[in-house]
Amino acid sequence: MENIENKKLRLEIIDVIRGITIISMILYHFCWDLKYLKGFNMPWYDTLGSYIWQQSICWCFIFIAGFCVHLARNPIRNGAIVLLCGVIITAVTELLIPDAVVYYGVLTFLGSAMILVGLLKKIPLKLDAFWCFIISILLFCITKPINSRMLNLFVTKINLPDSLYVTNGYYGVGNSILTYLGFMQDEFYSTDYFSLMPWIFLFLAGFYGYGVGKRRFDNGLFHINIKPLAFIGRHSLLIYMLHQPVLYGISMLIK
Template sequence: MGRNVNVNVTAKEETAPKPRYALLDELRGLALISMMGYHAMWDLVYMFGLDAPWYGGLAGFLWQQITCCVFVLLSGFCLRLGRHPIRRGLIVFGGGALVTLVTLVAMPADLVLLGVLTFLGSAMILTGALRPLLEKLPAWAGLAGSILLFVVTREVNSGYLGWGDWVIAWLPGTLYRNLLTAFLGFPGPGFYSTDYFSLMPWLFLFWAGYFLQKMVGRERMEPLRASVCPPLGWIGRHSLLLYLLHQPVIYGVLMAWNALR
């Protein structure tokens, strides 16, 4: 009987769920805090008139780009670790639709159309649908191809293939027509959004994270289960809810601060 008990205990231990990759949650939490800080500065500068020339310069640009790239890359990396990517994508996409609706009604001058949540939800849905095909690619080829495509399509929103001053080819203006083309990466005349993430180029960075996880593999990720800063992990695990709440909370705090000055 004692032997059977030991066997049962061992079986339970083997089937028990392993702890989360705490460091990934904490990195997501850190990226979210950085994003919240950037948005708070945006409110201070463009809505409350704070004089901060550095924010509109290189320092502010790097802050924005590094935060966005880490967030998107990490989202793609983590997607491959989870289940039900399409269901998760629909939830995140719904969060993006809610942000659009709220800003359209309450702050039309600061409309968020095709923002980061809409993009992430779309990327999760597309990746989930294409997962059987993506899994057939070798990890190194998928990673290299995704990075290359991200670099080449980095400036499609501006009308050309390339990066910065490096122009590979100008794209025909007929691509830039309406909301659907803006969703793909080709915003038409008059398109406006205070937070715009199109499928191109960002889907390729998302896929770079996806293939990076495939290359690393779960076995080499075991050290990532160790926690360094639990509060950051809590923020990372509740990133969607906190993202939805952060802008109205920040705006409310700044409004109160401005009224009391």
């Protein structure tokens, strides 16, 4: 989501892409409201195409957020703000729409990732950005099905122990931590769930992708500025916080 970026280092195309992604997300969530809150008959919404649409949104946001850690004045502070917004969304949905409650949603993940990678950035390590980028992508692919109790080894899949996922009728702090990490517990439910794994590796791919691409930042492609889209991209966190109540209100007016 929105990082407070140094204007001298601002790459306008990042804001533009983020703006396009925000618009795509609003449309996707509006369709969700129409289908699940208003009961519209939208069979296409459960198809592979809809899943790819949803994944394209979260992949863009997470990769860009990792990329922008380098452009933020204080990524740890930014992460704390985003994490707090995630807590607010959890509290509001739990109180007002418990049937669509959000636990460990995208803002909770992004805030956590910004803090963790912001701390990593402070460690004086000399790592090759290209190979770190490749390893991050590989780890993301390997852990992508971790919520479903599997790891992807490309030629085969490995089933993870059920003991990591089974609550045995008790859901306590330990189970909640496992769910946060990616081992989604049997009794867990959330309408928006982004665990630390696998998504931290996509965030890291964005973080190291900055190092891979920075030699080319003088290229005009990085400075394409479509002002309306860039404006939306620069205010993505605020728009994210406000869009769902607005969409909910609009959907309630539709007969």
